[in-house]
Amino acid sequence: MSNETILGLPARRTAIVAFALLVVAPFVLPTFQTYVLSEVLVLALFATAFNLLYGYTGLLSFGHAMFYGGAGYALGIFLRDVAPSLPFGGATPLVAFVVAAVLGVLVATAIAIPVGYLSVRLEEIYFAMLTLSFSMALYTLVNQNYFGVTNGSDGILVLLNTANLFGFTLSLYDRVTYYFVILLVVAPAMYILWRVANSPFGLVSEAIRENSERASGLGIDVRRHQWAAFVLSAVFTGIAGVLVAPLHSSLSPGASLHWSISAEPVIMTVFGGPYSFIGPTVGALFYRYIRWGITQFPMLEAHWQLVFGALILVIVVFAPRGVSGLLKWAVKRVRGDGGEST
């Protein structure tokens, strides 16, 4: 399928170039920038997973923090309470991380199956409100420490250790090492999401978004399909969640499960442009680097919410297709002009 494009550029070639750049990046960039890039990768996965539900299927979830933070908490609690007693010798830190990550994604999935089943029966703003209330119920449970393992509003630490594999050491907490861990998970995850979005499944999703009644008339089981999209979106959100917890070394209800965390993929998607695959990734890039840019100026840093809010306003009002819409337009413009001049 050679006509697939990203921002008007050939998809395959662009993806390969981007991946190559991402592999080289930590050898060129200072450690802090590698850390920021790690965050961008995780946020891109978070937003793309969210957009599978919003941009493709037309369901605005306002509770995705429940999968992001829920998976993170499952990982964090396992690492804290179970990992120290695992019998794998030097390999324990790595095994523990992998098992905890799988467990985290399973927990996100387990939450998504019933919540999705109940939520997709509602439409538009009611769907958004129901996902919001489920996620805030989980937030309250964790914040009040009802399960006795979440340490309430103080949250928990998520620390990775050094693994010894046959004399080869792997410091998982090292910024550069962990960047590659993230890249090794995010790159295939994004590829799978790309395949899903461009599969019959993705087409059916778009049909439902555009006109669910007509889709239903074509013999599509709309509710079931939406449910599947919901769970799939939660699974990939869970993957982003288990990656971000060790990156930040901590989890707390406010920074992991609060509704303002659910707002992040929404903002990134609107920034980037919801009706394209790459939009949320572009949005994540902008979102993170604008915040970083703001911190470079003490004057702006003191008022980052104001600057950030004003930026969102401008983009929503003047660029309904987001930054990726603008970029796509720019690429077309540049190529079109080039074509004419020769």
Place this chain on the structure above:
Amino acid sequence: MALPIQEILTGLSLGSRYFLVAIGLSLIFGVLGVLNFAHGALYMIGAYVSLTVVQNATGNFWVGLIAAGLAVGAVGAIIEMGLIRRVYDRDELDQLILTFALVLIISDLTRTVWGSGNQTMATPELLASNVQFLGTSYPAYRLFVIVVGFAAMGVFWYAIQRTYLGRLVRATSSDRDMAALLGVNVPRLYTGVFFAGSFLAGIGGALAAPMQAFTPALGDQVIINAFIIVVIGGLGSFTGAFVGAMFIGLLQSFGVLVASGVGQLLPFLAMILVLIFRPEGLFGGEEQ
């Protein structure tokens, strides 16, 4: 028997404050179709404006209350004319994000003007005492807030159901184009509705100011409760906003008796149950 009466009064006074926020949110959604995320932030401005007017200018609580209502109403009208008007025809998401951006901007400006620390405000002297009420002693100010909440519902109901302006509002909310054809100045009516909703939020914030210490995070706490209330009552339903507000107020005040923290969980559970079994809300679809 003293205990339940205390809880009921606390619940009703909480509910009355919630009602003043929820009614504006519901009104704006019912007429304009916009779910205004910034409504809690407007409520917060009300608390701060009243604080400044009372402490730094007049020393009079009642002037502060009216000033808060008018100032927040004006802010709402400016927001509607300058920004919200541009996105009526767009996705719900665009509207939600736009008002979310306003939350960030308003919180930041509030922090800049009033600082991020805890603010407290004295109860007006007239209402600073306790009164004997049904065999229990209760702060007069809280009883006053309950009276305001019920009075606001009465005035609101009368205005919407019995006045010419109320008919215009109802007509425009059920069919905007037809109302415009019949000569209703729809843009001006929309601005007026946004002003009214914001005015009530400002009054609500000013009333809450003497009851608790507050920070610029006040809006975030309030908006979620307001969402719960209008969803439970039915988006756009005024009776629903009233019943929902009182219900959530009572739920929170009685929740404390069951176990600590349950008061915060119960409203979300109530919202989940209502959405699952009656998504249009308890009073949804009954009024236009």
